[in-house]
Amino acid sequence: MHTTSSPANWQSFQSSHTRYPELGFTIDTSRMDIPSDFPDSLTKEIDRAIKGIQSIEKGEIMNPDEGRMVGHYWLRNPELAPNQELKTQITQPIADLKVFAQQVHTGKITNPKGGRFENLLIIGIGGSALGPQFIYEALGANSPLKTFFFDNTDPAGIDATLAKIIGTQGGLKSTLSLVVSKSGGTPETRNGMLEAVAAYEATGLDFGPHAVAITGDGSQLFEYAKNNAFITTFPMEDWVGGRTSVMSTVGLVPAALQGINTDDLLDGAKAMDDRTRSADIKENAAMQLALAWHHAGNGKGEKDMVVLPYKDSLVLFSKYLQQLVMESLGKELDLDGQVVNQGVAVYGNKGSTDQHAYVQQLRDGVANFFATFIEVRKGRDGESVEVDPNTTAADYLQGFMRGTRSALYQSGRKSITLSIEEVTPRTVGALIALFERAVSIYALLVNINAYHQPGVEAGKKAAGIFLELLQQVKGALTEQEQTADQIAASVQADAEDVYHCLTHLAANDSASVNYGNSPASDSFKAS
Numbered sequence: 001m002h003t004t005s006s007p008a009n010w011q012s013f014q015s016s017h018t019r020y021p022e023l024g025f026t027i028d029t030s031r032m033d034i035p036s037d038f039p040d041s042l043t044k045e046i047d048r049a050i051k052g053i054q055s056i057e058k059g060e061i062m063n064p065d066e067g068r069m070v071g072h073y074w075l076r077n078p079e080l081a082p083n084q085e086l087k088t089q090i091t092q093p094i095a096d097l098k099v100f101a102q103q104v105h106t107g108k109i110t111n112p113k114g115g116r117f118e119n120l121l122i123i124g125i126g127g128s129a130l131g132p133q134f135i136y137e138a139l140g141a142n143s144p145l146k147t148f149f150f151d152n153t154d155p156a157g158i159d160a161t162l163a164k165i166i167g168t169q170g171g172l173k174s175t176l177s178l179v180v181s182k183s184g185g186t187p188e189t190r191n192g193m194l195e196a197v198a199a200y201e202a203t204g205l206d207f208g209p210h211a212v213a214i215t216g217d218g219s220q221l222f223e224y225a226k227n228n229a230f231i232t233t234f235p236m237e238d239w240v241g242g243r244t245s246v247m248s249t250v251g252l253v254p255a256a257l258q259g260i261n262t263d264d265l266l267d268g269a270k271a272m273d274d275r276t277r278s279a280d281i282k283e284n285a286a287m288q289l290a291l292a293w294h295h296a297g298n299g300k301g302e303k304d305m306v307v308l309p310y311k312d313s314l315v316l317f318s319k320y321l322q323q324l325v326m327e328s329l330g331k332e333l334d335l336d337g338q339v340v341n342q343g344v345a346v347y348g349n350k351g352s353t354d355q356h357a358y359v360q361q362l363r364d365g366v367a368n369f370f371a372t373f374i375e376v377r378k379g380r381d382g383e384s385v386e387v388d389p390n391t392t393a394a395d396y397l398q399g400f401m402r403g404t405r406s407a408l409y410q411s412g413r414k415s416i417t418l419s420i421e422e423v424t425p426r427t428v429g430a431l432i433a434l435f436e437r438a439v440s441i442y443a444l445l446v447n448i449n450a451y452h453q454p455g456v457e458a459g460k461k462a463a464g465i466f467l468e469l470l471q472q473v474k475g476a477l478t479e480q481e482q483t484a485d486q487i488a489a490s491v492q493a494d495a496e497d498v499y500h501c502l503t504h505l506a507a508n509d510s511a512s513v514n515y516g517n518s519p520a521s522d523s524f525k526a527s
């Protein structure tokens with residue numbers, strides 16, 4: 001017995017998979033056990049999705065809360081953009097960024113000391129970092145610029161990255177910094193930039209002549225770049241959302257600098273868009289994906305999506321998809337204002353590594369997920385050693401992927417399998433486009449706005465309140481020891497909030513603490 005499959009599975013595989021030969025792409029939803037008449041139960045919703053995605057591509061205001069168009073599908077097909085001005089807003093920056101990258105590569109644009117830029121530091125967060133991080137990991141192996149990221153306001157993380165940059169041959173003087181923020185006012189990115197400014201200055205260098213901004217016209221960052229002699233600024237348009245910006249200047253400037261073929265990336269995305277515009281579900285992989293998510297989670301996100309690429313270079317895809325899917329679909333209200341608390345949770349890392357981490361629970365534990373396997377058929381370029389007679393490491397990788405898919409299915413755990421031949425700019429572009437379109441379609445199926453993120457604001461506001469309180473608490477510290485309750489009374493704030501300020505100050509040399517038996521009996525004084 002060489003197989004765990006059955007004739008029924010073979011039949012279902014044949015009827016539940018769709019191939020796009022020009023992309024070397026296949027989607028297989030056979031192990032999701034979706035009844036063939038399932039789409040009949042969603043005729044109205046599917047119709048809304050097909051019309052809705054047409055409206056998106058036509059440039060209607062499909063992000064009603066923000067009054068914005070949703071233009072990321074035009075980025076790889078400017079002909080779709082509804083007018084000439086918008087087309088030019090796409091084509092001109094692409095032409096400009098290619099020239100810019102070439103000038104950096106050929107040494108026409110140099111660092112102020114006259115040497116070539118050898119490093120790239122990308123400062124951004126969320127959609128302004130995850131796409132470039134994913135693309136660099138997937139496709140940047142031969143990048144002429146060694147790439148680093150500040151994607152947080154963690155000073156220790158910043159120090160660790162700076163130490164790596166300073167340890168390179170060219171150091172900071174040969175490092176081109178790319179500050180990426182659509183809004184131009186995101187605090188983490190601003191802090192990262194100011195940390196970078198300080199680091200350059202500490203080595204006697206000006207930041208501006210080492211820096212490029214990617215941001216919206218007139219934003220704080222735009223003004224900062226203008227006032228600080230940045231090398232240049234690339235635009236980011238308001239009709240591109242952060243989490244769908246990887247095919248805009250946000251993803252393309254770094255990719256071009258890394259020597260990645262941006263035309264192929266865009267072309268792969270366009271080819272996937274063209275295929276997944278079809279009203280025929282059997283032909284439309286993005287519709288199949290969205291329907292599979294809907295079926296698995298009863299249209300309410302009851303099942304999480306575990307993303308398992310069996311290829312190291314795709315390890316960041318799950319992280320990238322986490323934002324794309326969760327920030328888009330995780331919504332309290334639907335478009336009619338009803339409370340729906342929608343979403344699909346996404347996590348994952350890579351196979352077969354994860355088989356030695358959490359696949360035990362996937363197979364035997366709580367059945368609250370479906371898996372999405374990503375198969376890359378080609379193991380490597382060139383010869384492979386035999387790790388067993390006639391067997392390579394690539395054979396093992398494929399064996400583990402197929403084995404896990406089977407083992408999960410045997411225990412009633414569902415999975416989708418997406419296959420590509422190789423990781424190339426074209427296939428990566430196609431995979432990104434596939435998920436972007438599945439997200440658009442799913443949002444339309446369940447009637448939510450996928451393009452705003454009101455929930456993020458609450459945390460930002462609360463952080464602002466904490467920062468204000470921190471200043472008050474700092475001011476209330478004296479030479480006398482005081483408890484959190486005492487300081488809370490003097491600044492008229494909540495004792496727990498004050499306590500968290502105090503422990504933070506104590507850990508960062510701005511207060512000293514005398515620990516009691518409980519938080520209420522800990523006492524603090526100025527240090």
Ligand SMILES: O=P(O)(O)OC[C@H]1O[C@](O)(CO)[C@@H](O)[C@@H]1O
Pocket residue numbers: 125126127128180181182183184185186189242243327453456
């Ligand atoms: O590019 P910006 O404006 O700095 O925003 C970064 C990220 O912050 C968010 O606005 C909210 O987390 C994301 O949607 C976005 O990708």
